[in-house]
Amino acid sequence: MALFKRIESAIDGSIGRRRLGYALLGLVILFFLWFPNDTSQSNYVKTVFISGFFYAILSSSWALLAGIAGQFSFGHMAFMGIGAYVAGLFARDGITFAALGIALTPESISSVGAIVIGTIVAGAVGLVIGWLLLRLRSAYLALFTIAFSELFRIAMLTEYDYTGGSNGLSLRPLLQVADVDTARQIEYYLMFALLIVCLLLMYRVAHSPIGMFLRAMREDEDAASALGVNVVRYKILIFVFTSMIVGLAGAIFYSDIGSERIIPEQLEVLQMSLIIAYAVIGGMESLLGAAAGAFISRYLLEAMREVVITLPLGLTLPDGSDAFVWETGAWRFALFGLVMVFTLRYMRNGLLYPILDWFSGRDLIMQETVSIRKSDDDVAADMEDSG
Amino acid sequence: MSDIQLELNQISKRFGGNQAVDHVSFSVTQPELIGMIGPNGAGKTTLTNLMSGMLKPSGGTIYLNGRRIDGHAPYEVTRAGLGRTFQVTRALNRMTVMENMLVPGLAHNPSARRDNLQERARDILSLLTIEHLTNEYSRALSGGQRKLLELGRLLMLDPLVIILDEPFAGVHPRLQETIYKYIDRVYQDGKAIILISHNMGAVFELSHRLIVLNFGALIADGDPQTVKNDPAVIDAYLGHDEDE
Numbered sequence: 001m002a003l004f005k006r007i008e009s010a011i012d013g014s015i016g017r018r019r020l021g022y023a024l025l026g027l028v029i030l031f032f033l034w035f036p037n038d039t040s041q042s043n044y045v046k047t048v049f050i051s052g053f054f055y056a057i058l059s060s061s062w063a064l065l066a067g068i069a070g071q072f073s074f075g076h077m078a079f080m081g082i083g084a085y086v087a088g089l090f091a092r093d094g095i096t097f098a099a100l101g102i103a104l105t106p107e108s109i110s111s112v113g114a115i116v117i118g119t120i121v122a123g124a125v126g127l128v129i130g131w132l133l134l135r136l137r138s139a140y141l142a143l144f145t146i147a148f149s150e151l152f153r154i155a156m157l158t159e160y161d162y163t164g165g166s167n168g169l170s171l172r173p174l175l176q177v178a179d180v181d182t183a184r185q186i187e188y189y190l191m192f193a194l195l196i197v198c199l200l201l202m203y204r205v206a207h208s209p210i211g212m213f214l215r216a217m218r219e220d221e222d223a224a225s226a227l228g229v230n231v232v233r234y235k236i237l238i239f240v241f242t243s244m245i246v247g248l249a250g251a252i253f254y255s256d257i258g259s260e261r262i263i264p265e266q267l268e269v270l271q272m273s274l275i276i277a278y279a280v281i282g283g284m285e286s287l288l289g290a291a292a293g294a295f296i297s298r299y300l301l302e303a304m305r306e307v308v309i310t311l312p313l314g315l316t317l318p319d320g321s322d323a324f325v326w327e328t329g330a331w332r333f334a335l336f337g338l339v340m341v342f343t344l345r346y347m348r349n350g351l352l353y354p355i356l357d358w359f360s361g362r363d364l365i366m367q368e369t370v371s372i373r374k375s376d377d378d379v380a381a382d383m384e385d386s387g
Numbered sequence: 388m389s390d391i392q393l394e395l396n397q398i399s400k401r402f403g404g405n406q407a408v409d410h411v412s413f414s415v416t417q418p419e420l421i422g423m424i425g426p427n428g429a430g431k432t433t434l435t436n437l438m439s440g441m442l443k444p445s446g447g448t449i450y451l452n453g454r455r456i457d458g459h460a461p462y463e464v465t466r467a468g469l470g471r472t473f474q475v476t477r478a479l480n481r482m483t484v485m486e487n488m489l490v491p492g493l494a495h496n497p498s499a500r501r502d503n504l505q506e507r508a509r510d511i512l513s514l515l516t517i518e519h520l521t522n523e524y525s526r527a528l529s530g531g532q533r534k535l536l537e538l539g540r541l542l543m544l545d546p547l548v549i550i551l552d553e554p555f556a557g558v559h560p561r562l563q564e565t566i567y568k569y570i571d572r573v574y575q576d577g578k579a580i581i582l583i584s585h586n587m588g589a590v591f592e593l594s595h596r597l598i599v600l601n602f603g604a605l606i607a608d609g610d611p612q613t614v615k616n617d618p619a620v621i622d623a624y625l626g627h628d629e630d631e
Contacts, residue, residue, distance in 0.1 A: 029618075106558075134564030209493040209497060211489065212482075212486060212489060212490055212493060213493070213494065215479070215481070215482055215486070216479050216482065216490045218481075219479040219480055219481060220477050220479060222441065222461070222477065223477035223478075223479065224479070224490065225441075225460070225461040225462050225465075226439060226441070226461050226462075226465060226470075226471055226473075226477075227461050227462075227465065227490050227491040227494055227540060227544070228465040228466050228491055228495050228544060229462055229490065229494050230460070230462045230494075231462065232460070285481075370526060386542070
């Protein structure tokens with residue numbers, strides 16, 4: 001502890017915690033940029049990373065919606081699905097607006113165009129849902145969004161003529177690269193770039209006056225409104241914004257970047273629960289915490305599919321080996337559940353919160369406040385003594 | 388009549404069979420310090436909610452600075468110049484004291500420089516003797532400090548009319564003095580204040596005019612001494628001396 005305090009003082013007296021934090025963040029980004037060039041890494045590991053980036057977008061955007069804005073929605077995966085399904089259907093079937101005399105054939109719609117349309121439609125549905133949710137809070141909001149999410153999933157499952165039902169819908173591939181290794185590398189960078197762009201956009205919103213209004217709404221909608229905050233506008237705005245973010249992420253990820261098809265199973269409440277769990281473990285009031293929580297959780301869940309257990313004390317199995325492979329199956333999710341229980345009970349702000357909080361230097365500001373308060377108390381005591 | 392800032396005309400509010408506010412009319416000029424009293428359930432808080440846009444009236448009109456505000460959203464009423472506090476303090480708990488101050492500052496003036504708003508916030512917090520808590524989360528504040536913070540947030544809005552709902556409830560006497568000074572300062576700055584309180588000493592000491600509600604209706608409106616001796620007010624709220 002004394003050593004830690006000494007290191008802490010040395011950092012505070014030199015580079016400063018915040019700068020050190022940014023420097024470390026820069027190193028993490030450099031690592032991710034270098035990683036695909038490591039020839040010892042298989043395409044499978046890169047695929048796991050791509051999936052990690054995707055879930056990092058989903059969890060961090062949910063953290064913005066629920067953790068920062070206080071809108072505890074279970075509809076996030078549905079909006080992701082809307083982006084993916086709409087992009088896929090547009091690219092496959094095109095669309096005709098007879099009244100306007102506009103006919104878009106599949107050939108006239110590019111993959112990027114389909115993704116843009118999917119993103120816009122996700123935002124438009126977010127607008128409607130946001131409006132319908134205006135008067136709903138806490139449990140009612142959660143129940144409404146679960147119902148909406150299930151409604152969408154069942155519609156996608158049932159309308160198999162259009163959506164492929166349980167087999168899912170293949171989206172038009174975004175990239176046409178013959179070489180598998182090169183394709184995987186480009187897909188990796190594309191998803192990583194998308195994560196960075198989404199995080200920057202969300203960070204900008206969270207640290208703008210809008211972000212402050214959103215947090216005020218989270219704390220007390222009536223009080224925020226009485227302080228001049230247009231609650232209706234910002235509630236709808238955050239639904240549209242996060243819906244578009246996950247709609248875009250879904251449309252890109254399932255355009256053969258992370259997966260070749262979207263299936264209704266991905267829209268189940270269980271999947272939504274995982275997004276929430278990642279955000280809770282990382283820190284649902286921190287975009288970076290939620291993103292890191294999602295990425296690390298996804299990686300560990302993959303890494304734990306098969307665990308090699310070496311027997312201690314020179315013990316051997318009947319076949320003479322001193323180790324065996326445990327195929328964890330669903331048990332890894334049970335372990336993940338335990339981590340979630342621990343987090344909620346003991347570290348409600350997330351496992352990464354103490355680290356992020358330390359780098360923010362907030363405790364230094366608090367110490368300063370406390371020292372001023374002590375001085376005030378001393379002054380008050382002096383006044384009483386002299387009085 | 389150009390100095391009338393707030394005007395209520397025949398304002399009513401009915402919840403099912405309950406007439407919570409019954410055709411109440413009065414006007415508020417600037418500056419003016421009005422006390423609003425009445426027994427529990429008289430309709431004081433409902434009337435506050437009607438004036439601040441939290442509730443839509445069943446009938447009647449409300450004008451603020453010549454602009455009709457009844458039925459408008461609370462944020463519109465606030466931006467039009469009417470600020471209010473709540474009977475049960477509503478601090479934004481997981482935000483710092485400074486952030487609590489910046490929310491109304493930015494909502495009122497989105498293009499303002501944050502440095503300027505922070506400077507203004509510090510001045511107000513200093514007036515309220517809680518400047519040392521600037522970086523503290525408001526959940527860590529005592530009940531009295533939270534009341535002061537709520538009062539401070541109002542000043543960031545620079546309102547024309549301020550409604551203070553039970554500002555002295557559960558507040559330590561030393562902090563009550565700070566609230567007295569605050570009310571006096573705000574009045575001296577030329578604002579209209581409606582003070583709702585069960586603290587009769589404070590209401591009679593501070594108010595220049597008294598409004599009394601009972602069963603949702605306005606039963607008296609005048610200078611405090613006259614109202615104090617009004618038989619209807621004595622019957623409804625103040626009561627008779629035991630030896631009478």
